[in-house]
């Protein structure tokens with residue numbers, strides 16, 4: 001049986017579920033999340049996105065084919081020209097100025113996660129890097145879908161976090177998530193059991209670092 005993305009999730013099911021169904025996510029869905037926790041998260045996510053853009057630049061460098069190079073360029077462009085602008089205006093609505101964002105120190109959870117991804121890409125190949133990136137690309141799309149499937153989730157103007165859910169349920173994000181899964185499925189189909197085992201380590205590490213990112217938001221830790 002060729003390996004598929006689903007097998008990566010199955011290899012760390014407990015951690016994956018703890019990430020997708022984290023209390024930060026549940027509280028965001030039922031509108032009970034403390035605004036301070038959300039603001040802390042938003043600020044750190046700005047710093048996260050900057051490092052995430054660098055990871056796509058690294059993906060360009062690690063691309064053996066023109067098609068991979070184009071894909072990496074598209075990812076970098078989407079973050080720099082669209083996501084970061086959106087994030088900056090969203091932060092403004094939450095009372096966080098661009099000046100404040102520019103001067104923020106990185107929380108340890110942000111440092112750990114982003115540098116882990118960059119280091120994994122540096123020492124490995126494009127597949128290692130994509131596996132390290134996949135919990136972000138796929139996880140947030142799944143989170144939006146999971147929230148929408150729950151009776152406890154409040155949508156619309158009665159939830160101050162509605163726009164956050166809307167961003168990750170959008171066609172743009174869901175399409176990017178599907179594209180990432182397809183790219184991985186194509187590559188995973190050819191890997192050996194030993195190579196797959198290495199990749200499950202990376203996937204599980206990145207998933208655990210996503211859990212820490214939610215914890216950092218909830219506890220407002222720096």
Ligand SMILES: Cc1ncc(CO)c(N)n1
Nearest residue numbers: 045048135136137140213
């Ligand atoms: C920490 C984190 N993971 C994933 C995403 C989705 O892009 C994000 N914005 N932030």
